Amino acid sequence: MVFEGVCNTGLSLGSTSINNPENDHFHQSHHHHQHKINKLSSLKLDHVFPSLTLGLSSEHKHRAPEEIVVSKIHGEIESTVFYRQGSSRSAVSSYSNSSVKRERDNLSAEEVERVSSKVSDDQDQDEEGSARKKLRLTKEQSIILEDSFKEHTTLNPKQKQSLAKQLNLRPRQVEVWFQNRRARTKLKQTEVECEELKKCYKTLTDENRRLQKELQELKVVKITAPVYMQMPAATLTMCPSCKRIGDGSGENSSKSPFSIGAKPHFYNPFTHPSAAC
DNA sequence: ACAGTCAAACAGGAAT
DNA sequence: ATTCCTGTTTGACTGT
Numbered sequence: 001m002v003f004e005g006v007c008n009t010g011l012s013l014g015s016t017s018i019n020n021p022e023n024d025h026f027h028q029s030h031h032h033h034q035h036k037i038n039k040l041s042s043l044k045l046d047h048v049f050p051s052l053t054l055g056l057s058s059e060h061k062h063r064a065p066e067e068i069v070v071s072k073i074h075g076e077i078e079s080t081v082f083y084r085q086g087s088s089r090s091a092v093s094s095y096s097n098s099s100v101k102r103e104r105d106n107l108s109a110e111e112v113e114r115v116s117s118k119v120s121d122d123q124d125q126d127e128e129g130s131a132r133k134k135l136r137l138t139k140e141q142s143i144i145l146e147d148s149f150k151e152h153t154t155l156n157p158k159q160k161q162s163l164a165k166q167l168n169l170r171p172r173q174v175e176v177w178f179q180n181r182r183a184r185t186k187l188k189q190t191e192v193e194c195e196e197l198k199k200c201y202k203t204l205t206d207e208n209r210r211l212q213k214e215l216q217e218l219k220v221v222k223i224t225a226p227v228y229m230q231m232p233a234a235t236l237t238m239c240p241s242c243k244r245i246g247d248g249s250g251e252n253s254s255k256s257p258f259s260i261g262a263k264p265h266f267y268n269p270f271t272h273p274s275a276a277c
Numbered sequence: 278a279c280a281g282t283c284a285a286a287c288a289g290g291a292a293t
Numbered sequence: 294a295t296t297c298c299t300g301t302t303t304g305a306c307t308g309t
Contacts, residue, residue, distance in 0.1 A: 134285055134304045154297085176286060179297070184284085
């Protein structure tokens with residue numbers, strides 16, 4: 001989106017695709033496409049267990065599982081699919097119940113830790129890291145991480161280690177969480193700034209229109225009433241071109257028209273007849 | 278069932 | 294070498 005040439009007074013505002021609805025569209029359609037791919041990569045194993053859905057990462061789409069382990073942890077059905085990749089095995093875990101998040105949120109801290117620990121253990125087994133196993137953090141974990149983030153937005157290795165230990169997560173997971181959290185903060189800040197820029201743009205556009213109108217009126221006055229001397233000498237107006245005081249020296253006349261003066265100046269069209277200063 | 282959103286995890290390049 | 298940033302992928306979840 002480029003706001004340019006709004007008027008011919010030399011005042012323009014350029015902006016590069018900030019909050020561009022087209023970008024949103026792109027994102028959505030892209031995501032739509034992505035979503036379809038995701039759907040394709042989902043494998044229903046109803047014959048294994050009712051409502052058992054395994055989300056498979058791209059690496060696993062075309063590979064038959066070597067072993068499927070279905071286990072029950074604290075009332076939740078968890079499935080783990082093992083794949084053979086080279087000499088090692090990789091695992092994809094998933095919770096079968098759609099209300100897993102809500103129910104897991106109701107688990108005691110100890111239960112939660114044990115579930116998380118199980119997931120972490122699986123991940124630790126996956127030395128090649130070929131499978132993307134997604135862990136939803138529990139409320140308790142999120143609260144602790146948020147509190148920590150409020151204190152410091154970055155972690156030193158010692159803090160990372162102790163936080164990981166406290167949350168029963170791997171240090172890498174804590175690190176990634178902080179990275180994503182910083183990115184979200186920045187995104188939010190950018191959105192706020194974008195809104196401010198939009199407001200600024202609107203203000204400038206309105207001002208520009210007003211000045212354009214004023215200029216037109218002055219031109220009409222100049223044409224219809226060319227008897228200059230009849231106008232009071234104090235009829236000063238802002239130079240529409242350079243926005244500076246027309247003191248006749250011409251010193252500032254080469255300055256950029258974009259430098260909207262904090263101190264608007266006025267010029268006398270009679271002592272300084274050049275419209276272009 | 279499907280579309281959309283959120284966030285965990287990842288990849289690669291820049292910065293230190 | 295490590296950490297951070299940025300963009301992307303993908304699983305979980307929600308609303309219609």
